[in-house]
Amino acid sequence: MQVPAQFEYARAQSVSHALSLLDRYGPEARVVAGGHSLIPMMKLRLAQPEALIDINDLSELSRIEVEGGELVIGALVRHAELLASAPATGLFPIFQDAERVIADPIVRNRGTVGGSLCQGDPSEDLSAVFAALRATAIIEGGDGRRSVPIRDFHEGPYETAVQAGELLIELRVPATPGTGSAYVKVERRVGDWAVAAAGAVLSVAGGVIERAGIGLTAVGAEHFCAPEAEEYLTGREPGEEAFAEAGRIAAEHCSPQPDQRGPADYKRHLAAELTARALRTAMERI
Amino acid sequence: MQVTITVNGLPYTREVEPRLLLVHFLRDELNLTGTHWGCDTSNCGVCTVQLDGVPVKSCTVLAVMADGHEVTTVEGLERDGELDAVQKGFMECHGLQCGFCTPGMLLTARWLLDREPHPDEGTIREAISGQLCRCTGYENIVKSIQRAAEL
Structure with a gap:
């Protein structure tokens, strides 16, 4: 039986609450959403966070919308939701191509776009998709929000621009017609x-x-x-x-x-x- | 920490460790052993249950993440002593041999038919593609789901 090491668990009610929880639990806390990368790693003891901050209730991170000439994809959007999204796949069929071959339908019901990107696995599909699209990642921390070009987001295998105490909020893709x-x-x-x-x-x-x-x-x-x-x-x-x-x-x-x-x-x-x-x-x- | 999870319509309150996985909560705390526990790596899909009506692999969900949510297991498919159409379909078309993958297959089939009452074969195969049948009985599983769609 694979059992994670012990950790504390807290459920965030809002983005600001999540940030305050991250601040309270410190750098050994991890954000969990779908958990389909993090929980298997915890079961294998490859990851041993001291605390998990659950952001599954943050519905404000679940939107897929075209806003001001950009396609906005929230960090908590599930793979299945992106695959089924007419605005996203209509503008960019690349999302449909990629999402159809990410894991399987049951995993896609749970795993999230933000989780995939933040995991930073070198074999993960959406990292290349957003890189091709030249997306911008919006990251929020105690000092407010900042924008990071996706091509600066991944700093190496399993390392991203999201620092301790910060949360990936959404991806923005220029919705260029044609x-x-x-x-x-x-x-x-x-x-x-x-x-x-x-x-x-x-x-x-x-x-x-x-x-x-x-x-x-x-x-x-x-x-x-x-x-x-x-x-x-x-x-x-x-x-x-x-x-x-x-x-x-x-x-x-x-x-x-x-x-x-x-x-x-x-x-x-x-x-x-x-x-x-x-x-x-x-x-x-x- | 204390959690209250509604399973098959009934609320259960238990004191659990945050690291307890939902599959073990169902099997060991509630004795609902219809949910099977297989590869432990979210590959095989025998632990599939519905969380708020959506199939998920319960070996990769923490019980605390299901606090305040609704879970449906294979034990919750029958209504008032009457088997669900997917259960009847599997019975009629020999949709199981060893039965290990069956609970997860049934919950995914129910979800599929709720969304798409008359799926074609390709849609059915896609829907169950995250679940392994160790007996390789996929032909009959597909037929069983097609039969359930007629019932």
């Missing part, structure tokens, strides 16, 4: 972590690529993105040749680690191929 997006993942079996995956976001103006966003999962891409490949694409005519070259550049700049999911050269091959496929599908969806 954008195409897609996410492609290779997994060993349904619901597994990615062997590798790629997300792409494209907008085209005057026959050339105006803006490209590329996110990479599980291949050791810094900040889950591929800026060199994005730069290559910008100003170019969209097409097979450009997409294949962008894939090649993206693969060149990542550093996959061999593990039970595959050797490094296979993952690098996937990074190139999946980047090209995601770009192709994103282009078709514009």
